Amino acid sequence: xxxxxxxxxxxxxxxxxxxxxxxxxxxxxxxxxxxxxxxxxxxxxxxxxxxxxxxxxxxxxxxxxxxxxxxxxxxxxxxxxxxxxxxxxxxxxxxxxxxxxxxxxxxxxxxxxxxxxxxxxxxxxxxxxxxxxxxxxxxxxxxxxxxxxxxxxxxxxxxxxxxxxxxxxxxxxxxxxxxxxxxxxxxxxxxxxxxxxxxxxxxxxxxxxxxxxxxxxxxxxxxxxxxxxxxxxxxxxxxxxxxxxxxxxxxxxxxxxxxxxxxxxxxxxxxxxxxxxxxxxxxxxxxxxxxxxxxxxxxxxxxxxxxxxxxxxxxxxxxxxxxxxxxxxxxxxxxxxxxxxxxxxxxxxxxxxxxxxxxxxxxxxxxxxxxxxxxxxxxxxxxxxxxxxxxxxxxxxxxxxxxxxxxxxxxxxxxxxxxxxxxxxxxxxxxxxxxxxxxxxxxxxxxxxxxxxxxxxxxxxxxxxxxxxxxxxxxxxxxxxxxxxxxxxxxxxxxxxxxxxxxxxxxxxxxxxxxxxxxxxxxxxxxxxxxxxxxxxxxxxxxxxxxxxxxxxxxxxxxxxxxxxxxxxxxxxxxxxxxxxxxxxxxxxxxxxxxxxxxxxxxxxxxxxxxxxxxxxxxxxxxxxxxxxxxxxxxxxxxxxxxxxxxxxxxxxxxxxxxxxxxxxxxxxxxxxxxxxxxxxxxxxxxxxxxxxxxxxxxxxxxx
Amino acid sequence: xxxxxxxxxxxxxxxxxxxxxxxxxxxxxxxxxxxxxxxxxxxxxxxxxxxxxxxxxxxxxxxxxxxxxxxxxxxxxxxxxxxxxxxxxxxxxxxxxxxxxx
Numbered sequence: 001x002x003x004x005x006x007x008x009x010x011x012x013x014x015x016x017x018x019x020x021x022x023x024x025x026x027x028x029x030x031x032x033x034x035x036x037x038x039x040x041x042x043x044x045x046x047x048x049x050x051x052x053x054x055x056x057x058x059x060x061x062x063x064x065x066x067x068x069x070x071x072x073x074x075x076x077x078x079x080x081x082x083x084x085x086x087x088x089x090x091x092x093x094x095x096x097x098x099x100x101x102x103x104x105x106x107x108x109x110x111x112x113x114x115x116x117x118x119x120x121x122x123x124x125x126x127x128x129x130x131x132x133x134x135x136x137x138x139x140x141x142x143x144x145x146x147x148x149x150x151x152x153x154x155x156x157x158x159x160x161x162x163x164x165x166x167x168x169x170x171x172x173x174x175x176x177x178x179x180x181x182x183x184x185x186x187x188x189x190x191x192x193x194x195x196x197x198x199x200x201x202x203x204x205x206x207x208x209x210x211x212x213x214x215x216x217x218x219x220x221x222x223x224x225x226x227x228x229x230x231x232x233x234x235x236x237x238x239x240x241x242x243x244x245x246x247x248x249x250x251x252x253x254x255x256x257x258x259x260x261x262x263x264x265x266x267x268x269x270x271x272x273x274x275x276x277x278x279x280x281x282x283x284x285x286x287x288x289x290x291x292x293x294x295x296x297x298x299x300x301x302x303x304x305x306x307x308x309x310x311x312x313x314x315x316x317x318x319x320x321x322x323x324x325x326x327x328x329x330x331x332x333x334x335x336x337x338x339x340x341x342x343x344x345x346x347x348x349x350x351x352x353x354x355x356x357x358x359x360x361x362x363x364x365x366x367x368x369x370x371x372x373x374x375x376x377x378x379x380x381x382x383x384x385x386x387x388x389x390x391x392x393x394x395x396x397x398x399x400x401x402x403x404x405x406x407x408x409x410x411x412x413x414x415x416x417x418x419x420x421x422x423x424x425x426x427x428x429x430x431x432x433x434x435x436x437x438x439x440x441x442x443x444x445x446x447x448x449x450x451x452x453x454x455x456x457x458x459x460x461x462x463x464x465x466x467x468x469x470x471x472x473x474x475x476x477x478x479x480x481x482x483x484x485x486x487x488x489x490x491x492x493x494x495x496x497x498x499x500x501x502x503x504x505x506x507x508x509x510x511x512x513x514x515x516x517x518x519x520x521x522x523x524x525x526x527x528x529x530x531x532x533x534x535x536x537x538x539x540x541x542x543x544x545x546x547x548x549x550x551x552x553x554x555x556x557x558x559x560x561x562x563x564x565x566x567x568x569x570x571x572x573x574x575x576x577x578x579x580x581x582x583x584x585x586x587x588x589x590x591x592x593x594x595x596x597x598x599x600x601x602x603x604x605x606x607x608x609x610x611x612x613x614x615x616x617x618x619x620x621x622x623x624x625x626x627x628x629x630x631x632x633x634x635x636x637x638x639x640x641x642x643x644x645x646x647x648x649x650x651x652x653x654x655x656x657x658x659x660x661x662x663x664x665x666x667x668x669x670x671x672x673x674x675x676x677x678x679x680x681x682x683x684x685x686x687x688x689x690x691x692x693x694x695x696x697x698x699x700x701x702x703x704x
Numbered sequence: 705x706x707x708x709x710x711x712x713x714x715x716x717x718x719x720x721x722x723x724x725x726x727x728x729x730x731x732x733x734x735x736x737x738x739x740x741x742x743x744x745x746x747x748x749x750x751x752x753x754x755x756x757x758x759x760x761x762x763x764x765x766x767x768x769x770x771x772x773x774x775x776x777x778x779x780x781x782x783x784x785x786x787x788x789x790x791x792x793x794x795x796x797x798x799x800x801x802x803x804x805x806x
Contacts, residue, residue, distance in 0.1 A: 014785075018788050018790075021788075021789070021790055021791075022773065022774055022790045024791075025774070025790040025791035026774065028791070029733075030733050030776075030790070030791035030792040030794075031733060031774045031775070031776075031790065031791070032727070032728040032731030032732065032733040032734045032774075032775045032776060033728035033731065033760065033761075033774065033775045034773065034774050035760065035764070035767040035768070035772055035773055035774065035775075
């Protein structure tokens with residue numbers, strides 16, 4: 001080693017010592033400034049220390065940032081650093097925490113093991129944001145959301161975990177509360193929507209129901225006088241919705257003047273007494289027509305906010321009023337019909353014997369005897385009376401119909417000449433017959449009666465001449481005729497008889513079909529013509545309607561159901577034939593003694609061998625006493641205890657070749673459906689003439 | 705122009721202790737060092753020392769020229785060898801050892 005080399009070593013050794021001393025001084029804080037040999041700028045350590053201190057303070061402040069937990073754990077989970085906020089949350093001092101196992105000290109038992117595993121994952125680099133509960137010193141739990149970074153030494157080895165945590169206990173509670181209330185809100189919104197939908201649907205239903213029922217709702221605020229109508233109310237008053245009245249006064253003005261006072265009084269009484277208002281009254285539509293309405297209303301005082309309200313409904317009851325009137329009319333007709341039918345039945349029996357015995361007396365006088373002519377007048381009067389009773393029976397619908405398939409056009413054509421004579425030359429007869437007209441099922445004799453009565457009525461309505469139109473047509477009646485009358489919808493044949501006469505008032509029209517109601521001067525009419533029409537048409541399952549206008553004329557329209565079955569042939573009236581006699585044995589059954597005796601006498605006079613019985617029981621006994629002797633049974637239809645058809649049924653079983661002739665004033669619906677009798681059945685109507693009886697018995701015996 | 709720090713020319717001039725203290729204004733360690741060195745000199749080298757105080761904040765170039773890295777630094781310029789003591793000089797014994805007086 002050279003001297004210079006030794007000097008160099010000594011110098012380096014000194015420099016090293018100086019460097020070490022400088023470092024020691026630096027480390028012990030005895031240095032004020034450091035000078036960089038390459039720059040002229042000194043680094044004042046005091047300032048640097050200030051800066052460092054500030055930096056440290058800033059770091060400390062950051063550490064102590066409220067709301068953020070800072071925690072450093074080493075590899076054994078021991079706490080190496082905590083900030084003030086962490087201490088606050090954990091309710092422990094830093095001294096209590098530093099050096100302790102975080103998991104053991106600050107985690108609830110239930111998650112401790114899981115979190116230890118989680119810590120190992122963190123150390124392995126799985127740095128996720130996670131949240132978990134921590135335990136405070138007093139045993140409360142807080143929910144913390146953690147963010148983690150790994151701490152490494154200069155060699156890059158992991159030395160621990162630095163975690164920052166936010167206390168999200170309250171936030172989570174708020175979130176949960178928010179979720180709950182959001183869910184509740186969604187639920188409530190859904191419920192509200194459902195209610196709204198249901199309300200809308202109900203409203204639609206209500207409007208439809210109200211409209212279909214011709215009903216409207218109204219509401220009146222008594223404080224403001226404001227009147228509200230439902231959309232369905234206006235049509236009840238014949239108004240457009242925008243024409244609805246806004247006040248009670250305007251509303252009252254819509255009421256018929258004659259009913260206004262009554263409605264106002266009733267409404268005010270109901271308001272004062274707290275009872276319900278209910279009145280039927282008329283309203284006048286803008287077109288001037290009058291319509292019936294039923295109004296119901298109630299004063300509502302219980303509405304929480306506001307003055308008492310009237311809540312009411314108005315309903316169009318025109319249809320009901322019409323039906324009520326029709327029902328009353330029908331009831332009246334029914335009652336009168338029953339009365340007339342009963343009278344006619346008894347009267348028939350009287351007439352039968354009057355005419356019969358008168359005939360016997362007449363036969364005892366010679367052709368030139370004045371007393372015979374007198375008795376002839378008795379017979380004529382009796383026959384007129386018989387005609388009346390027949391009409392009464394027709395009206396009361398208790399006569400026996402023998403309906404067949406019938407061509408209405410043929411019937412009209414056949415009667416045309418006779419009708420022309422009937423109405424006279426001053427009146428023009430105009431037939432207007434539809435080609436291809438369907439057949440009806442009706443009794444031809446009765447329909448002739450209908451047409452004749454209507455023609456006579458038309459003639460009397462045209463005293464100074466005019467035109468009588470007889471029209472036929474196929475028509476379909478449906479429910480739209482409901483405003484006219486109660487109709488069974490279906491195919492009908494119409495027979496219309498119209499005149500150009502004086503027409504009728506409403507009052508006359510209403511009583512038109514009542515028996516004995518007549519506008520003709522005394523002696524000219526019986527008042528039975530139209531009643532007969534009514535009865536026959538009703539009994540045939542049809543309807544008769546009247547259209548009339550004063551001074552212009554009247555049209556009667558008869559609707560009869562179209563016949564659906566085929567096979568019947570049109571029956572023509574039987575021509576008069578010579579009286580017939582015979583020697584066969586006859587059994588007469590009749591509860592009316594006068595009629596029975598008369599019947600027996602007529603038949604005895606015709607040389608028949610006659611037995612008689614007043615009731616079916618005696619008849620049966622008599623029949624058994626003379627087995628095989630009787631050729632024909634002549635029996636009343638309706639008798640006490642049984643009926644003619646039932647009696648015949650029993651007897652014909654014992655003697656199959658027995659013939660039968662029924663005699664009847666009317667038949668009972670209990671025995672023969674709808675008052676109709678099988679056209680094949682042999683029937684003689686009371687009152688009958690001696691010739692008619694003899695002829696029918698002969699016909700039956702001869703099997704015609 | 706600062707004097708070049710070279711012990712050789714001074715060696716033959718005098719045997720008096722020559723000290724130079726580099727400080728940074730009134731920074732705390734600098735003030736302590738000034739006070740300490742004055743006290744030590746007064747106590748141990750009362751009449752045979754020269755003390756020069758260089759404020760490097762005023763003369764920053766001296767640091768570069770004299771090779772001063774930190775303040776306070778006390779340099780014993782004479783007698784040789786040149787010795788440097790850094791720090792606030794609170795440890796009097798250590799200072800005296802360095803000055804070769806103990």
